Amino acid sequence: MDYRIPRGTYDILPENSGKWQYVKDVFRRVAESFGYFEITTPVFEMAELFERSSGENSDVVQKEMYRFMDQKGRSFALRPEGTAPVVRAYVENHMDKSGSRNKLYYMGPMFRYDRPQAGRYRQFYQYGIEFIGSNHPYYDAEVIAIEMAYLKALGLQNVRLEINSVGCASCAKEYDLALQDYYRQFLPELCPDCQKRYETKPRRLLDCKVKTCQVFRTDAPSQLDYLDEDCREHFTQVRAYLDASGIKYLVNPAIVRGLDYYTNTAFELIVDALGAQKSIAGGGRYNALISQIGGKDTPAIGFAGGFERLLLALEKESIPLPGITLPKVYCIAIGDEAQMSMLPILSKLRQSGIYADYNPDKTSFKAQMKAADSSRAEFAIILGEDELKQGDFILKNLMTSEQERLSAEDLLQRLTQ
């Protein structure tokens, strides 16, 4: 083999396409039941869109973006996430002025240059929801409810919702300072990664996996104590709406979003059985993003989930997913004349939407029967010299082995009813 698939990517082969189709269909159905409409944006955008919105020094921008120049020297990037493009489309198409098209969902591939691992790929598929245009805490709960309804529709059991509020920009800033204050005395004892985090993203100090760093966490200040009046009230309301919707959650002050544009509500869905990459979806409110990329100041909230991790979680719980479709009918024709007489039947079946199979390379009767069997078709239609003379067909049920002779009309009648 001279050519190989790029690192961190994979092919979805026919035997797996059924389950992908299924999880996408269910997401569509659930999102639409909440009144959300699909939006599809390009897989690449101006690189600056992501640099601005995700934050210049976020990991995504710093080392994970696939950037390229086009023939005229313009700088583009394969999208590493879905929110910024949707917001760009919202602003660019003046969707705020065109009625109520502000409940949006999307699905598609995202790209991040990252070391592949279980549940982590360089091209991966996400689904997401964006609600644009209100700071009402009801919508925070609604967006979370969509994801919960989706997981429920799929039958996923062992999943945990964790929520937090990171406050507005000024709360967050105050909290970062408080954290730095607290951690300053321990700085020499922290792991090298945490020493960096202390400067770049203090709240990441809270979810370090090194044990010697974790001991400081217990007495660290909580973001929730650094929310201003409005932000605290907002978070209280979000929880009230979740409670009223019957959605169970855990408040985890360590929940942090990776991208810079998040404010207030942050949440994550965690499946512990998945190992290191156990977060199957995450999202939050991003009231600052839209004005940041040139729209008028507009609050919004959304989330994104990863299909790969979702499928892993479903498989971990042995939830049955669709496989490949099996033929209903397998046609067996012995001899050239029979073959030609079989074709009208074959095409009529297919015109009625019936999956009917036939293989002209198998010539002997035995080989065709074997092929019919391994195709796992429900029925075989047999046309040999005898039937040809009589002008009828044998319809054989391959499960029960029962068979009967039928005219072409009766045969079609029977199979299409």
Add this chain to the structure above:
RNA sequence: GUGGGUGUAGUUCAAUGGCAGAGCACUGGAUUGUGGUUCCAGGCGUUGUGGGUUCGAGCCCCAUCACCCACCCCA
């Protein structure tokens, strides 16, 4: 970007430095037109790739690529 593990037939896996094998799957057959079970036969291959050590390398060494696991990050 860092660390550990693994690369042999389509697939799952064997082979002390000394002739590359087994199961499953696949294809054909077991006398006239009936599949699954059984039996027989058949291709299974540049041992991931490139170097090196050796009389001799699937096995030892180096490099490289890919996958798996973890760090990091996140979906």
